[in-house]
Amino acid sequence: MKKAKIILLAMCCLLLAGCGKQAAPSDISSIDDLEGKRIGVQIGTTGDIYVSDYEGDDAGTVVERYNKGNDAVSSLKNGKIDCVVIDEEPAKAFIKKNSDLSILDEEFTIEDYAICVSKDKPELRDNINQALRELKEDGTLQKIIDNYINDNDEGFHYQSPDGLTYENGTLVMATNAAFPPYEYYKDNKITGIDADMATAVADKLNMKLEIQDMEFDSIITAVQAGKADIGVAGMTVTEDRLKNIDFTDTYTTAKQVIIVRNGNHNPLLSIKDSFYQNFVEENRYEYIVKGLRNTLVISVFAVLLGLVIGFLIALVRTTHDKMGSLKILNWLCKVYLTIIRGTPTMIQLLIIYYVVFASANVSKIFVAVLAFGINSGAYVAEILRGGIMALDIGQFEGARSLGLTHGQTMRYIILPQAIKNTLPALGNEFIVLIKETAISGYIGLQDLTMGGNIIRGITYEAFFPLITVACIYLVIVMILSAGVSKLERSLKKNER
Amino acid sequence: MSDKDVIIKVDHMTKSYGDNIVLEDINTVVNKGDIIAIIGPSGCGKSTFIRTLNLLEKPDSGSVLLDGQDLTDKKVDINKMRQKVGMVFQHFNLFPNLTIKENITLAPVKTKLMSKQEAEKKADELLERVGLSDKADAYPDTLSGGQKQRIAIIRSLAMNPEVILFDEPTSALDPEMVGEVLELMKELAKEGMTMVVVTHEMGFAKEVANRVMFLDEKGIKEEGAPEEIFGAPKSPRLQNFLKRVTA
Numbered sequence: 001m002k003k004a005k006i007i008l009l010a011m012c013c014l015l016l017a018g019c020g021k022q023a024a025p026s027d028i029s030s031i032d033d034l035e036g037k038r039i040g041v042q043i044g045t046t047g048d049i050y051v052s053d054y055e056g057d058d059a060g061t062v063v064e065r066y067n068k069g070n071d072a073v074s075s076l077k078n079g080k081i082d083c084v085v086i087d088e089e090p091a092k093a094f095i096k097k098n099s100d101l102s103i104l105d106e107e108f109t110i111e112d113y114a115i116c117v118s119k120d121k122p123e124l125r126d127n128i129n130q131a132l133r134e135l136k137e138d139g140t141l142q143k144i145i146d147n148y149i150n151d152n153d154e155g156f157h158y159q160s161p162d163g164l165t166y167e168n169g170t171l172v173m174a175t176n177a178a179f180p181p182y183e184y185y186k187d188n189k190i191t192g193i194d195a196d197m198a199t200a201v202a203d204k205l206n207m208k209l210e211i212q213d214m215e216f217d218s219i220i221t222a223v224q225a226g227k228a229d230i231g232v233a234g235m236t237v238t239e240d241r242l243k244n245i246d247f248t249d250t251y252t253t254a255k256q257v258i259i260v261r262n263g264n265h266n267p268l269l270s271i272k273d274s275f276y277q278n279f280v281e282e283n284r285y286e287y288i289v290k291g292l293r294n295t296l297v298i299s300v301f302a303v304l305l306g307l308v309i310g311f312l313i314a315l316v317r318t319t320h321d322k323m324g325s326l327k328i329l330n331w332l333c334k335v336y337l338t339i340i341r342g343t344p345t346m347i348q349l350l351i352i353y354y355v356v357f358a359s360a361n362v363s364k365i366f367v368a369v370l371a372f373g374i375n376s377g378a379y380v381a382e383i384l385r386g387g388i389m390a391l392d393i394g395q396f397e398g399a400r401s402l403g404l405t406h407g408q409t410m411r412y413i414i415l416p417q418a419i420k421n422t423l424p425a426l427g428n429e430f431i432v433l434i435k436e437t438a439i440s441g442y443i444g445l446q447d448l449t450m451g452g453n454i455i456r457g458i459t460y461e462a463f464f465p466l467i468t469v470a471c472i473y474l475v476i477v478m479i480l481s482a483g484v485s486k487l488e489r490s491l492k493k494n495e496r
Numbered sequence: 497m498s499d500k501d502v503i504i505k506v507d508h509m510t511k512s513y514g515d516n517i518v519l520e521d522i523n524t525v526v527n528k529g530d531i532i533a534i535i536g537p538s539g540c541g542k543s544t545f546i547r548t549l550n551l552l553e554k555p556d557s558g559s560v561l562l563d564g565q566d567l568t569d570k571k572v573d574i575n576k577m578r579q580k581v582g583m584v585f586q587h588f589n590l591f592p593n594l595t596i597k598e599n600i601t602l603a604p605v606k607t608k609l610m611s612k613q614e615a616e617k618k619a620d621e622l623l624e625r626v627g628l629s630d631k632a633d634a635y636p637d638t639l640s641g642g643q644k645q646r647i648a649i650i651r652s653l654a655m656n657p658e659v660i661l662f663d664e665p666t667s668a669l670d671p672e673m674v675g676e677v678l679e680l681m682k683e684l685a686k687e688g689m690t691m692v693v694v695t696h697e698m699g700f701a702k703e704v705a706n707r708v709m710f711l712d713e714k715g716i717k718e719e720g721a722p723e724e725i726f727g728a729p730k731s732p733r734l735q736n737f738l739k740r741v742t743a
Contacts, residue, residue: 412606
């Protein structure tokens with residue numbers, strides 16, 4: 001426990017040292033000044049596409065791509081980049097909370113937002129276009145936009161008409177809810193212009209809207225793969241995107257603008273206020289709680305699945321090595337081990353979600369358990385195989401000479417010893433697995449890490465959300481390590 | 497001697513590792529009540545030979561018959577056959593994850609030879625016989641080498657085998673522990689247990705065995721009663737070998 005306190009203290013010191021420094025104002029007053037600067041964008045956005053033209057020019061312009069708009073803004077505040085090119089409305093929301101940032105008057109470009117739909121569903125696209133036309137004609141769309149953008153406090157908030165039966169099922173919308181005012185988290189719900197507009201469209205289609213939050217650059221893939229019916233995330237129609245996906249008619253126009261540092265000081269929040277803002281306000285701690293629950297569920301079942309797979313494979317491989325049988329199975333196991341250990345876990349997770357279960361409607365938790373379990377199984381298998389092969393061959397011979405079968409020998413003699421000897425390595429593998437689940441956000445699964453990121457996206461603060469998430473992982477791993485040590489001690493009773 | 501007294505019959509058996517022929521055209525029988533001592537220089541294939549008798553080593557050709565059934569036949573249930581052949585190893589091969597008593601009862605119970613109660617009763621009797629009753633619940637790692645080997649012997653006895661194979665049972669022991677193990681083996685011999693023993697203990701071979709085999713250069717070079725082998729060795733190689741081990 002003392003060790004843990006020291007570690008925590010060290011982490012806090014590091015972070016505090018990074019805080020409070022004020023970066024110099026950006027040396028940018030118009031588009032012409034962008035050359036040679038470090039420009040931040042959200043990956044896959046139109047801002048990214050336009051700014052890419054500057055990349056690699058003679059002036060040495062650098063484009064930094066971030067998964068979320070607010071990550072780009074945080075980097076700008078810290079002085080890691082000189083400006084951020086992003087959609088106007090999110091930019092306004094960002095500067096509202098950060099007095100040290102401002103938007104240049106000169107816009108970067110003007111663009112149209114539309115909803116993306118799979119090319120396989122022209123009918124859905126036509127229906128949405130019809131619904132959009134109706135919403136434009138009766139003024140609903142403008143009211144929704146005004147409610148968020150022009151701050152006109154008429155108290156309008158889109159409400160689904162009464163008596164809807166949703167007889168046409170659900171309409172799944174993929175979005176990246178870190179893009180206020182189009183889509184963002186409020187009171188543990190995704191809200192914003194896009195969310196309201198999509199609800200209104202879904203209501204017209206007599207469908208129930210279901211919103212899935214994911215990385216921006218995953219949205220088009222999700223719609224293509226049928227994981228979601230529509231993608232609504234302040235998306236601009238571009239030629240590249242049209243190659244893969246269809247767009248509906250435009251529902252609003254927006255500008256790309258440039259955010260810069262203005263040299264003002266952002267008043268520092270007291271720790272108490274900061275804590276309140278990150279966890280208490282709007283019950284934001286619930287993001288962490290929900291994420292923790294998902295992380296624990298994924299970890300527990302993935303560890304179990306990994307153990308089962310690992311055992312089976314280790315048995316096949318050692319049986320083949322000792323007895324010369326099971327040639328085909330052994331070959332399959334080797335192929336599995338090569339592929340799983342030779343590719344990144346994140347890619348495996350994405351492949352299982354977007355390729356293997358492309359059209360099937362399966363729970364994301366299930367996909368994550370499957371992906372992490374299959375991944376861990378490969379490592380568990382090799383750890384166990386090592387433990388089995390390291391045992392004195394006399395153990396096999398002693399048991400077989402007494403008339404025990406190969407299976408009985410494994411079960412009563414070999415595996416108990418192999419497990420005992422490999423317990424530290426197995427414990428290590430489980431620790432790695434638990435921390436690896438932090439990439440679950442890539443399939444839009446709200447795990448512990450993503451829970452912290454959602455809060456970070458709302459409050460623009462790194463300290464509390466990140467430190468809290470880190471501490472929770474640390475505690476989980478420490479509990480697991482303690483459990484493994486205890487098990488090790490109890491298995492050591494037969495040693496001198 | 498009638499055929500039903502033959503326990504093991506080895507017929508034109510050959511064994512090699514890759515290109516290296518270890519045993520060539522071995523023919524012999526083990527009769528009920530035989531105490532056979534196998535001697536020979538190291539590397540001559542003694543261990544390989546005795547391990548083919550329960551198929552821990554697979555012969556390349558020829559056959560090993562146990563009670564008339566060919567162990568190399570794929571249709572024969574090798575696990576069933578091995579229950580009839582006990583084996584004691586140079587390095588004991590006790591199971592460190594099980595208590596002494598569990599070491600003894602595991603095989604009889606799991607092969608359904610005995611009920612758990614029967615096996616435990618048998619284990620208690622055997623432990624008492626070798627004077628190690630107080631070790632019943634201890635783990636193998638707490639025992640001395642001599643104690644371990646005596647447990648290994650009664651572990652194989654618990655299966656009521658027809659024959660016990662001993663593969664250099666005293667070679668890994670400290671000198672002062674050799675005696676206790678040989679003593680137990682002599683007792684078994686007196687009781688009429690059929691035994692095949694690979695050994696370097698010439699005294700034991702002379703005193704206890706009714707047949708001695710001299711293995712050298714891939715085969716059984718001389719075979720006979722101990723007084724013939726030790727008293728009147730025919731081949732120069734055996735004479736040489738005896739001179740070296742008794743020097």
